[in-house]
Amino acid sequence: MGTFYERTSHRVYELAVLVTAPVCGVLLAVLDIQPRSVETAMPEAMQVFWEFGLIVVGVAGLVGMFWPGELGTGLGIELAVVLTLGAIAARYVVAVVAVAGGQAVVVASFVGAVTLGSWLRAAEIVRSLRMLTACTRLASSRAVRGRNDDPAVGRLALLGPVAALRTRVVRRGQRSRCARHRRHATAEAEGRHAGALTDAASALVQSLRTRVTELETEALAVREHLAASQRELQELRTTFWDLTRTLQRWRDAILAPGATIRRVQALVTEEDRRARHQGGPIQ
Template identity: 50%
Template sequence: MGHLRPRAKNQPFEVAALVTTPICGFLLLVLDVRSPSVQLSMPEPLQLGWEVALIVVGVGGLSGILWPGRLSTGLGIEFASVLVLGTITGMYAVALVAVSGTQGLVAASLISAMPLGAFWRAAQVAADLRCLAYDHQCATHRRVVGGVT
């Protein structure tokens, strides 16, 4: 089975996002500062859950990428993390548009790159997991084990 660390080198956008999200979540919790769009569009318990999810997603996703054990376990953790990352960043993009209207459209379109990238990566990981489940018969598996995914 291939080592997982080479996978991180080939996904710099994902790694950067997963490193940044726990920092953002931690700062939101500690500083108790929220953007007006989040305050107006999400109830308080949902805001807290969103902030905690930022931390969990980042730590979990990086753990999945650096998982020292079975490849399928690491990919499963990474898959769950990028799915949740796409969901919570999509929530923020929707909050921006819901509160700011057309004024927030430019920022929301830029922020929408995060959930699109996360869902794209989730689809790649799902394909890799499928290849692993079908007894290594896919070219995708050779990319994963070879450290190219």
């Protein structure tokens, strides 16, 4: 029938519900407490059936899950259990909704999920039983046709479908574990790839920051050089206009009526003296 992990790896929620159900039933019976909705909506006989039904359903469900004998017997016990569990949970949902109305939407939703899950599991068990019955009938027909006259081999043929079904369940668990391992390996590879990309991006950002700093330094130097060039240009403009005005005065003095060489020399001497006094001779 497989190990504990193989039996429960695909039915974890069912195992949790079946373990919790008898605990709830024992607590209700020992502590003599009842939910208000159950006391209001259920008669006393129904309340007793509800309490002990939880205990019986939980114990019988665990027995069916871990039945050591034939697979069909265990599935039959489990089928009866999940049908009864769905009915008990549905009765509680009806009681809660009838008493609390819309305020019980959360409790009704969760307990209703137990009901739905129980009946879906019952449908799955029915399908498995039909498959098992078909396999058994096929093996029996082959044994009747005399394909193999050895009784021991005939018994093996009868047990073959059961073993095949059990092998299929075990392989499905192995495939699920392999799929989980592959997903875990893929997640680790993606994490390493993301880490490498992050490191590369950090190095690229650092290099870009260094380049931006260098460009800012170069731009500052260019701005300073441009400012110095503008100052020199302004000085050259000033000198140019001074020279232009001086030449204009000399021209006016030369072209003036009655101009003489002495007057022109006196004007040039005066301009030279003034220039020396202000900062330097005229070049």
